[in-house]
Amino acid sequence: MEVEYLQAELTATERESRPPVVLALGYFDGVHEGHQKVIQTAMAKAEKKGVEAAALTFHPHPRTVLSKDYEGKDYPELTPLPIKEARLQELGVDRLFVVTFDKTLSSLSPQQFVDGYILPLHVVHAVAGFDFSYGQFGKGNMETLSSHARGKFETTAVTKWEREGEKVSSTRIRESIESGDLEQANALLKRPHTVHGKVVKGDKRGRDIGFPTANIALDYPYVLPPIGVFCAYVQIDGTDQPAVCSFGYRPTFHEQQREPLIEAHLLSFHDDIYGKRVEMKWLTMLRPEIKFDSADALISQMESDKHTAYRYFENHMEESLR
Template structure:
């Protein structure tokens, strides 16, 4: 691992490191050196999570040390089949991109599986944290770890002595309410993408490849890009949204309107929702291109229309509403 002089010289870059329990000798040999580590699931990388990570970055810069983040993949709820898990607010590739922008030096991704779920707090610290020789662990106020979440901040402090100290970050509040991943999921399921954006600190987005669809949109005057999400994103409630979209490799954002749903006017019995985006004043062939879609505002729920003409008229009104919301 580079010495501390490196962290003040040249352009920063982030290295992503996949880990499994317990750490291998190769990993320990390469990465064991004083560092500040933000520790958590960080599903969403919302403003609360970012406050924890920025605290770690600040402490690392003050000490002249690398700033690292350790998280877990797949999501524990996905592995354990518990709760109402419905996808990632910020899937791995998106999380990696955001952490790189924040200025993280090392991104440790720990494999979470059934065996790892049984690792005790003591085993986790002894097998994952102490070998890395971290100087400071930075956690959120409600951080739990180890089998059945038995470990908390107090236990981490005790288990880390005398090698590392623990810095606990208080909850991040907006209008007196704690920003949380569960709260953001609730907003998305209610179509409140504006409130979700406020807690994220950025618009909620979905990224995917433009694939061949039914090509019905072009026959009714509203050609659409059919987008297949590239990762297991949480999808908001079915309906129509004002959106901005960006093609891979381009800087400009294109305004548009998106339908997320099962197209009940044309289909019955379909359960898997599709994403269809109509980009305003745009006619470029973008099949097989990656499209990033920011959800700006919810317009209305999806519904079945009695005729194609009624549908066309409604799409026209939706497009006008979206233009207004995006102007």
Template structure:
């Protein structure tokens, strides 16, 4: 897959000459709803013998549109641009346009957007979710786009995907992750939620308990899970290892401690400080508990380890 980064106004020689089917969306998480958009776009591309292109943004539009000072809305993501690209590549996207969403880009009127980012990208068909907008919500949406196209391209609007009568969405997925409900989040994603981080030195207390951990610092824009104990996998180099993970404050050792992410890697004794690792989050085992003694904590960690091993046997 070819990745093309764009800043408005872009140079036309950046754009390949091939006619394409163009999938539009922010695609945070590339969840099951997004996957339906991309599958439909892939099907249309194959029917018309065209390449499949997708367009996303380097950050959420709310970064530009939200005027509240210090607001962080839109800055905690399910997927980085790098992760989006990997998922889209797996779904058959040939070209991924990553547009720098700026105030200048946002000032385009609907016809300018169509001319620059649909016609300009040689799109013969456009596919997007039913709620996609490209300007004022009342006049630049998936109902008005077929009219505004004026026959220059076809438009396919994809209905919402539902799970247990709840619409699959990035917002709900983020909420579940923040709450620690990784099981529900993964149902919406259609794959295990994945994060990336750097292994740093911690207090080394886990080693004294018989459960050495890798302490992880994630990117500031990466959404992180709510407090709890989880079944996970960690990728070190090219190898994935089974693991159990703790997101919490280590309350057994005192109150008011900062939240940390610690990974106990099963059947692993290597040194990993300074490694950039990936973590897949599969299942929440339990919440964080304040045990009466260190011995009680160790006993529970042994139960957690066995439950983790049992999970992967069933998986």
């Protein structure tokens, strides 16, 4: 998949120098099953027309530009840009356009956006979700896109994709993760919510009390579940290793810890993995984080968490074999 980063409007003369494409439009955070329907629709139309299937997305997240709460800050995402690119490539997209989202872009009228970012890409057909919007204040939508196309391309709006009577959306998935309902989030994503990072050295407190952990420093600002203890897979060198993961402030030992840490106790893997890059797949929440009166009380609870996790993974393996 070829990736092109667009930082400014293009000119109409560039159109004929580019290969024709069917273009899927969207932010695609999570690349969930609703997004996949848009991508698959675009790919099917591209195959029928004998042209490339392309996607257009934006970076950074519009809220970092439009919301005062996130101005100058990283916005936590389900799939940060490099991960999104990998997901789209896995789906079979031939070409990806990444448009820089800034105040200049946000101030364009819907027609200006189409003239500067869609028409010059030699789009012959544009596909997006029914609720896709574009241009200043989101005034452009799938009902106006055909007129803004100036007769140069056709359009298709993909209808709402639902599960359990509710729209599948990045917002719904984000809320599920943040509330600790990982089963719901993973069902909507059609895969476990995954974060990427590097194993770094910690204070070795876990090793001292008989529960050595891998401290994972994340590569990107991800959407994360609430503070607590979880079952997770930690993928090391391409193999998923079952783990009990603590995400929190370690209040039993630390009163002033400012940032929560991710610590994974691997259940059946004991090699030295310091410095390795890993993927962590969040599976289910076992309990919230608790401050214990003593190290012995914490150890007792961790033993209980470990046995609960063993049962979870045993049942999970049995279900996968059915």
